[in-house]
Amino acid sequence: xxxxxxxxxxxxxxxxxxxxxxxxxxxxxxxxxxxxxxxxxxxxxxxxxxxxxxxxxxxxxxxxxxxxxxxxxxxxxxxxxxxxxxxxxxxxxxxxxxxxxxxxxxxxxxxxxxxxxxxxxxxxxxxxxxxxxxxxxxxxxxxxxxxxxxxxxxxxxxxxxxxxxxxxxxxxxxxxxxxxxxxxxxxxxxxxxxxxxxxxxxxxxxxxxxxxxxxxxxxxxxxxxxxxxxxxxxxxxxxxxxxxxxxxxxxxxxxxxxxxxxxxxxxxxxxxxxxxxxxxxxxxxxxxxxxxxxxxxxxxxxxxxxxxxxxxxxxxxxxxxxxxxxxxxxxxxxxxxxxxxxxxxxxxxxxxxxxxxxxxxxxxxxxxxxxxxxxxxxxxxxxxxxxxx
Ligand SMILES: Cc1ncc(COP(=O)(O)O)c(C=O)c1O
Numbered sequence: 001x002x003x004x005x006x007x008x009x010x011x012x013x014x015x016x017x018x019x020x021x022x023x024x025x026x027x028x029x030x031x032x033x034x035x036x037x038x039x040x041x042x043x044x045x046x047x048x049x050x051x052x053x054x055x056x057x058x059x060x061x062x063x064x065x066x067x068x069x070x071x072x073x074x075x076x077x078x079x080x081x082x083x084x085x086x087x088x089x090x091x092x093x094x095x096x097x098x099x100x101x102x103x104x105x106x107x108x109x110x111x112x113x114x115x116x117x118x119x120x121x122x123x124x125x126x127x128x129x130x131x132x133x134x135x136x137x138x139x140x141x142x143x144x145x146x147x148x149x150x151x152x153x154x155x156x157x158x159x160x161x162x163x164x165x166x167x168x169x170x171x172x173x174x175x176x177x178x179x180x181x182x183x184x185x186x187x188x189x190x191x192x193x194x195x196x197x198x199x200x201x202x203x204x205x206x207x208x209x210x211x212x213x214x215x216x217x218x219x220x221x222x223x224x225x226x227x228x229x230x231x232x233x234x235x236x237x238x239x240x241x242x243x244x245x246x247x248x249x250x251x252x253x254x255x256x257x258x259x260x261x262x263x264x265x266x267x268x269x270x271x272x273x274x275x276x277x278x279x280x281x282x283x284x285x286x287x288x289x290x291x292x293x294x295x296x297x298x299x300x301x302x303x304x305x306x307x308x309x310x311x312x313x314x315x316x317x318x319x320x321x322x323x324x325x326x327x328x329x330x331x332x333x334x335x336x337x338x339x340x341x342x343x344x345x346x347x348x349x350x351x352x353x354x355x356x357x358x359x360x361x362x363x364x365x366x367x368x369x370x371x372x373x374x375x376x377x378x379x380x381x382x383x384x385x386x387x388x389x
Contacts, residue, residue: 001294001373002294002370002371002372002373003025003291003294003370003371004371004372004373006025006026006027006370006371007023007024007025007026007370007371008023008024008026008029009023009371012350013350013351013352014349014350014351014352014376014379014380015352015371015372015376016351016352016353016366016367016368016372016376016377016380017352017353017354017365017367018213018214018327018328018367018368018369019162019165019190019213019328019354019365019367020354021212021213021219022210022212022213022214022215022216022217022219023216023369023371024212024216024217024218024219025216025285025370027281027285028216028217028218028278028281028282028285029218031278031281032218032274032275032277032278032281033274035273035274035277035278036272036274039272039273039274047270049241049267053266053273054266056273056277057077057266057273057276057277058072059280060077060276060277060279060280061075061076061077061262063279063280063283064211064223064279064280064283067192067197067283067287068192068197068198068199068209068225069197069198069199069200069201070199070200070225071200071228073259073261073262074225074226074227074228074231074261075223075224075225076223076224076225076261076262076264076265076266077221077222077223077265077266077273077276078208078222078223078224078265079220079221079222079275080210080212080220080222081187081188081189081208081209081210081222082109082110082113083208083222083224083237084208084209084222084223084224085110085113085185085187085208085224086113086237087224087234087235087236087237087265088185088206088208088224088226088234089113089114089117089156089185090113090117090235090237091233091234091235092153092154092183094117094120094121094123094153095121096121096122096123097122097123097124097151098121098123098124098151098153098154099123099124099125099126099149099151099152099153099154100114100117100118100123100124100125100126100152100153100154100155100156101126101127101128101144101147101148101152101154101155101156101182102114102125102126102127102128102155102156102157103127103128103129103130103143103144103157103158103161103168104127104128104129104130104359105130105158105161105162105163105164105166105168105358106156106157106158106161106162106187107158107161107162107187107189108162110156110187114156123153124151126147126152128143128144128146128147129143130143130166130168131143132318132319133316133317133318133319133320133323134166134168134169134318134319134320134323135319135320135323137169137172140168140169140173141169141172141173141176144173144177145173145176148177148180148182152180152182153182153183154182154183154184154185155173155174155177155182155183155184155185156185156187157170157173157184157185157186157187158186158187158188158189158190159186159187159188159189159190159191159195159197159209160188160189160190160191160194160195160325160328162189162190163330163356163357163358163363163365164318164330164358164363165318165324165325165328165329165330165365166318166319166323166324166325166330167195167319167322167323167324167325168323169323170186170202170204171201171202171203174186174202174203174204175203178203178205183205183206183230184204184205184206185204185205185206185207186202186204186206186207186208187208188207188208188209188210189208189209189210189213190210190213190214190325190328191209191214192209192210192211192213192214192215192223193211193213193214193215193216193282193286194213194214194325194326194327194328195325195326197209199225203227204227205226205227205229205230206224206225206226206227206230207224207225208222208223208224208225209222209223209225210222211223211275211276211279211282212275214286214327215279215282215283215286216282216285216286217275217276217278217279217282218274218275218278219275220275220276221275221276221278221279221282224265226261231261232260232261234261234264236264236265236268238268238269240267240268240269241267241268241269242263242264242265242266242267242268243263243264244260245260245263245267291370294370295326295327295370296326298326298327298368298369298370298372299326299327299368301368301374301377302326302327302329302366302368302377303321303324303329305366305374305377305381306324306329306331306366308381309331309364309381309384310331310332312381312385312389313331313332313333313334313388315331315332315333315334316332317329317331317332318330318332327367327368327369328365328366328367328368329365329366330356330358330363330364330365330366331363331364331365331366332361332362332363333355333362333363333364333384333388334362334388335360335361335362336355336362336388338355338356338357338362339355341355341362341387342354342355344387345380345383345387348383349379349382349383351379351380351383353365353366353380364380364384366380
């Protein structure tokens with residue numbers, strides 16, 4: 001059983017790439033459109049901070065903060081994780097020689113953000129090479145700890161990595177880094193809705209995640225979270241009405257001058273907040289017991305398949321099962337010209353899957369969602385064998 005008819009996806013395509021941009025179920029997409037209709041029905045009332053906008057935005061923060069276990073006042077909407085992480089990174093003060101440590105699995109766009117900071121402030125970026133396959137948390141921690149120095153200011157890490165689809169065991173490492181007075185910034189683009197995310201328990205300094213990937217929200221729904229220690233030191237990427245807002249507190253729900261942090265990110269110019277406002281519908285959808293149960297089955301099917309494929313190509317998976325996220329696995333394949341190969345899979349077999357180059361190796365990153373069935377995996381196996389063996 002799969003739920004493809006509950007999605008808007010093209011039936012002719014074998015869609016194994018949820019990881020890039022997600023896919024939105026019809027029920028959530030309808031909610032999204034109904035918010036857009038409400039906006040156009042009475043734009044002034046809808047976007048008025050003191051009428052609909054403030055209370056509506058706050059309702060979402062309340063629902064999301066419960067889902068990811070964090071304080072509602074430490075969470076703000078952003079359009080994507082890249083934006084949230086940029087806001088954090090560009091707010092920090094650097095001096096020449098400060099050091100940032102990150103892994104060799106980070107996402108290209110964020111590597112560029114750090115290159116920008118490096119050029120601007122003459123900081124040093126140190127790459128910690130993660131030993132593969134990941135089989136123990138202790139070994140993983142050591143790969144980073146041995147790079148810490150008195151100059152280390154930041155530890156920047158993906159929670160779930162993009163090219164290699166690894167679920168990094170970051171909790172203890174975050175704790176150790178903080179003991180060294182290192183600021184921890186977590187790129188959680190792939191985590192919300194994918195793993196049981198608990199920000200209080202993780203206790204990092206900063207976290208940004210997408211709702212439009214594994215929570216299946218419409219595109220443009222994401223959040224940025226800051227610990228209380230730092231939230232009032234952040235600068236907005238966009239300076240607008242929300243900046244330096246005077247307290248004109250009303251009894252209505254919404255920040256409205258009561259929180260510099262929230263105002264700065266919520267009131268930053270005319271925008272369509274419908275994707276963000278649909279997040280509670282996404283939470284309802286992913287919390288539905290039938291869906292949760294099916295996802296657990298999908299996860300097992302994906303892992304067994306990835307393991308079988310890795311045996312076929314005699315190339316081991318990148319980590320033990322607990323270090324692989326439930327619904328996305330990068331399977332190593334024999335070296336190919338990745339762009340060309342990905343195109344071939346689409347043109348010849350109508351399979352949408354990213355073929356990823358990483359450290360001179362090629363990977364097929366398989367996402368397996370509610371709308372996928374084992375037939376999709378068999379089709380992929382057939383095509384890969386035809387093209388590679
Ligand atoms: C690890 C990681 N970080 C950040 C991003 C960026 O996400 P977005 O484009 O939604 O900002 C991605 C996108 O796939 C990602 O995989």
